[in-house]
Amino acid sequence: MKIGLRLYGFDELVPILGGKELEIQFEGHTYGDLIHHLGEKYGDTVAKLLRQQVIRNSRQWIPGNELGFLLEDGDRLMFIPMMGGG
Amino acid sequence: MKFSEEQIHRYSRQMILPGVGGKGQRKLTEAKVFIMGAGGLGSPAALYLAAAGVGTIGLADSDRVEIHNLQRQILHRTCDIGLPKVESGKKTLESLNPEVKVQIYPERVTSANIREIIKDYDLVLDGSDNFPTRFLVNDACYFEKKTLISGAILRFEGQLSTFKPHANGPCYRCLFPEPPPPGHVPSCQEAGILGAVAGIIGLFQANEALKEILGIGKSMAGRFLACDALELSFHEFKIEKNPHCLLCGENPTITELIDYTQTCPGPVV
Numbered sequence: 001m002k003i004g005l006r007l008y009g010f011d012e013l014v015p016i017l018g019g020k021e022l023e024i025q026f027e028g029h030t031y032g033d034l035i036h037h038l039g040e041k042y043g044d045t046v047a048k049l050l051r052q053q054v055i056r057n058s059r060q061w062i063p064g065n066e067l068g069f070l071l072e073d074g075d076r077l078m079f080i081p082m083m084g085g086g
Numbered sequence: 087m088k089f090s091e092e093q094i095h096r097y098s099r100q101m102i103l104p105g106v107g108g109k110g111q112r113k114l115t116e117a118k119v120f121i122m123g124a125g126g127l128g129s130p131a132a133l134y135l136a137a138a139g140v141g142t143i144g145l146a147d148s149d150r151v152e153i154h155n156l157q158r159q160i161l162h163r164t165c166d167i168g169l170p171k172v173e174s175g176k177k178t179l180e181s182l183n184p185e186v187k188v189q190i191y192p193e194r195v196t197s198a199n200i201r202e203i204i205k206d207y208d209l210v211l212d213g214s215d216n217f218p219t220r221f222l223v224n225d226a227c228y229f230e231k232k233t234l235i236s237g238a239i240l241r242f243e244g245q246l247s248t249f250k251p252h253a254n255g256p257c258y259r260c261l262f263p264e265p266p267p268p269g270h271v272p273s274c275q276e277a278g279i280l281g282a283v284a285g286i287i288g289l290f291q292a293n294e295a296l297k298e299i300l301g302i303g304k305s306m307a308g309r310f311l312a313c314d315a316l317e318l319s320f321h322e323f324k325i326e327k328n329p330h331c332l333l334c335g336e337n338p339t340i341t342e343l344i345d346y347t348q349t350c351p352g353p354v355v
Contacts, residue, residue, distance in 0.1 A: 008312050008321065009240065011241060049270065055321075058321075061310075061325050063260075063261065064262075066330075080245075081240070081271065082217070082238075083244070084215065084220060084240075084273060085215055085277075085279055086125050086128065086212070086213040086237070086238065086284075
């Protein structure tokens, strides 16, 4: 499956992933499979930090704990970090 | 209620706006807004709400003013260092608009007191700087059926939304079910914050509060705004009630307030 990723924030991951936007090819069907793939390819830190909220195709919110959420080929995911600063 | 000549002068630039007028100004005068945190977000929000003539502003913060706050927390001045932030904030707001009643809460807000504190307010603005408070404020607003205008910031980015689960909208937990484990999300203290970003998001919160009070414009309920100030780009997303939400979903497991532990965040590695 091929997925487009866009990071919103996550400045510390940009040098590891090589940019704020990238295409990822991985085996699997779920958001959890994607996170697992990112962990194997880029390391546990990436998988840990990106296990957060995702906006799918600019309209569907996937909370970070819904790892079984089914993705589709061509989906575009925007990762939204939790922010606690005030 | 009749406005004095001074009040008409003070508020004239907004009273001539369609949707405000004398009727809207009266709504503002009678409104009670609670602001959690007199920091980077709470400062600009409180200043603009006071300037607009919001009748009662509640300000809660248990911290004292420190010099590193002054880069963004514009309620406070250098001479206020060492003062409780709520006292410094009250002094600034009252000097801006003596008509505004400022209620201060210098004590730590917990599950034991938050419902009692917010119950008499019409709206709650969250400008807190930690996740335990954010979840506590959200849950208390849900149980008290209060509209919550939530802002958050980090580095060069900010987020904004309005939560009205009592009007069938999502709550904060619909998006963020649980606080992140320690070390997963950096704080402003660790990662930094550009002061003007706090200003942008805090003013958006004030703007949404004024709209909610006046009943004008399009509410941010059901919408989530993410702002990247470096690119100056804004992304808006539609958000919906999460049927699996632990608090407001179909089978809620959270039935009372929780005091999450304020853990010292570890390094983000």
